[in-house]
Amino acid sequence: MVTIKDIAKIANVSHTTVSRALNDSPLIKPGTKKKILEIASQLNYTPNYNAKSLVMQRSYTIGLFLTSITQGTSSSFFVETVKGVNQIINQNYNLFVRGIDDIQDYSMIHNKRFDGIILMSQSEVDDDFIAYLKDKEIPCVVLNRDIGDQSIINILSNDREGSTQVVKHLLQNGHRDIGLIEGIKGFKSTMERREGYLKALIDGNVPLKNEYIIQGNYDMESGYNAMEKLLALDNPPTAVFCSNDDMAIGAINAAFAHGIRVPDDISIVGFDDIEFARYTNPSLTTVKRPIEKISALGAKKILEMMNTEDPKAGEKIFVETELVVRQSVKPVTP
Incomplete structure (x- = not known):
């Protein structure tokens, strides 16, 4: 079995230099690193991670x-x-x-x-x-x-800023009755997105309606259930901001199940920009959180x-x- 010492002997360097080269250390010259890696490749060197962990006192x-x-x-x-x-x-x-x-x-x-x-x-x-x-x-x-x-x-x-931006987009499209489906209670993201929603309403001089804020759980099922509650109101919102895309997908499905068209009858936006967001029907307006x-x-x-x-x-x-x-x-x- 080939060891670091074998490579060091052939390369005429210390075994510390070989170790640094194999671990891509910035402390070694590129030319020396290249030479050592070529020798290691030619000898089919395979690192022994158990021994390496003991010597380096690392778990990897x-x-x-x-x-x-x-x-x-x-x-x-x-x-x-x-x-x-x-x-x-x-x-x-x-x-x-x-x-x-x-x-x-x-x-x-x-x-x-x-x-x-x-x-x-x-x-x-x-x-x-x-x-x-x-x-x-x-x-x-x-x-x-x-x-x-x-x-x-x-x-x-910056979840708060992103939430403010997407709710302002709804306001710019003439919506004043805007619902919020929240994420899981106690999560920082839930609080930040609620704050962004509230800021957009305050900046737009739109009064807050507490019945428009429904607790969700960041999954599709909770988005579906929350949307049903909003649709059951005497004066349902014309638009809904869902605190993540999973709940927005659930909300779109709930609207569809009740014969309500998105976006013709109600607008829905999300947060995260997950991969599925572009493939929903209709494709989802959302906030990209990378x-x-x-x-x-x-x-x-x-x-x-x-x-x-x-x-x-x-x-x-x-x-x-x-x-x-x-x-x-x-x-x-x-």
């Missing part, structure tokens, strides 16, 4: 944690999160995915098991977990929620932290949302 495992995988996390949100991280983390690392609500005992989380952790945080209930990671000095990047901790890298989208991009950036940052002797201090990074106009909104007729 990165944790990807979500607040919950089963409660309030749509399948599209989950897929885009994993996809974004997976496109950055190479085959040298194992990716461990888990919901925090599945963890009975935080003692299983330690720096011999995880070299770094990416947290897709959806609720303030994660704050204890974040405090635990800080206490154990495990490199951590928090995505999706503003945690207000300047010592941690925090990457998120979860895959946020997750990929989080993976880049955690790798930088893990592979730098003196990692940078925390920073807050905003990835902008974008209004995507499709066919599910129609100007209201007087």
